Amino acid sequence: MDINFTVEQQRFNHRAAAVIVKEGHLxxxxxxxxxxWALPGGRIQMMEHGxxxxxxxxxxxxxxxxxxxxxxxxxxxFFEYEGIQFHEVAFFYGVxxxxxxxxxxxxxxxxxxxxxxxxxxxxxxxxxxxxxxxxLTEMIQSGEWSGLFSNEG
Numbered sequence: 001m002d003i004n005f006t007v008e009q010q011r012f013n014h015r016a017a018a019v020i021v022k023e024g025h026l027x028x029x030x031x032x033x034x035x036x037w038a039l040p041g042g043r044i045q046m047m048e049h050g051x052x053x054x055x056x057x058x059x060x061x062x063x064x065x066x067x068x069x070x071x072x073x074x075x076x077x078f079f080e081y082e083g084i085q086f087h088e089v090a091f092f093y094g095v096x097x098x099x100x101x102x103x104x105x106x107x108x109x110x111x112x113x114x115x116x117x118x119x120x121x122x123x124x125x126x127x128x129x130x131x132x133x134x135x136l137t138e139m140i141q142s143g144e145w146s147g148l149f150s151n152e153g
Contacts, residue, residue, distance in 0.1 A: 014090075017093070019072060051068045051093060062111060066095045066098060068093050068094070073139070077090060
């Protein structure tokens, strides 16, 4: 059971997100109907550790095995989506793909179908992308997570 619940027009959501960096590019995704991007990941299930959630989510979405390198941070976010007010607590993890693959700069779909679009975006151009949560671009470009990018896969 996912950790989320709705009370009237408000929803609490507990999420794990993967920070996957390859050759100076960050992997992001979006739903085809949205005009914003986010990090790959998903809801944490009851009694599931956040690291396990991100391993499961990347396997479900991309069919890829990953290694969680480190916990990066937790963020509390408030936003509106499709008329519902969200209160989200997200755990961010530095993640690397277990099998090497070539960097593709073209958008692509995961194994769950064509609803989600994935793309690697240059880290130095993140400010040109509508990326949520809004503080994410600053956290990445400020060097707060620079240790993750120095040993990227």
